[in-house]
Amino acid sequence: MLGFTRYISRTGPAKATFVGGLRKQRERRTGFNPHSQLVKALKADIAFRTGGSYLGGVVDLVKDRWKPLYESLRAGARTYLTSLGDPEQITLIQTRDALASVGPLAVKINPHFGLRFADGHREAVRIHFDEEPPNPELLTAMLHLMARHMEQILPDAEPVLVDLRRGVTHRLSPAARPGDVESWLAGEAAAFTAMWSTTAA
Incomplete structure (x- = not known):
């Protein structure tokens, strides 16, 4: 899922370059x-x-080469933790991975964890670690794919994407039309598959 959604977030020649690198x-x-x-x-x-x-x-637990990365992410992770509210009202729960068919492409959907709140609300959480914030295309693709397979991932849960560097939680826009998103993703998957085949030649 990460590779496909990162591909979607790129434009023009950057798409082919990304697929070749992948x-x-x-x-x-x-x-x-x-x-x-x-x-x-x-x-x-x-x-x-x-x-x-x-x-x-x-x-302090990671190798020196990863310390700057962890330091850059830690403040946002604390911000996110605080945003969840009273720790006594939250329970960490297990999620399951799912395999999605997107056009000709098989995409593994793998949230990082699930949350259950005291009021019964559930969230399936995927974390975004990149330096750049998630753009609208990446957000729409990732949250839609999670929502589409939520019965496998964590029944009755809401998909969320957490931009960890900034401690910001993103949710699926009510304005997003599932049918339109499906058509768009199928087209992107077909182009991805074509580029993958080209780089193999």
Whole structure:
């Protein structure tokens, strides 16, 4: 899902360049996730209601090369944690991955965690770590795909995308028409598949 939605957020020649880079990365079997310890710390602070103490210590746990990244993300992660409100009113819950068919493309949908609030409201949370804020295309694609498969991911939950650097939570726009989004995504998936095949030639 991350690769496809990042592709969608690009325009013009940048799309082909991105697909070529993604294919090379796949062939080299690279793609280490540098954010995993941060996600664990955030989840621990939610689960144990510790108000950010795990986030406070996580920078010291990672290798030196990742410390600047973690420091740049930590303040926003704390802002997000605070925005959730009373820690006693929130429970961390498990989500499941789903596999979506988007035109000719199979897209794995993998939220980072789920939340249940005291009033019964649920959220399936996907985190955005990039330096640039998520643009409208990326937001629409990611939240729509999560919403489309919510029965598998976390029944009766609302999909949210958290821009972690800024501590901002994004939700699906009520103005988005699912049919129009589906058509747009199918077209983007067809173009992605064509570019992938071209870079393989």
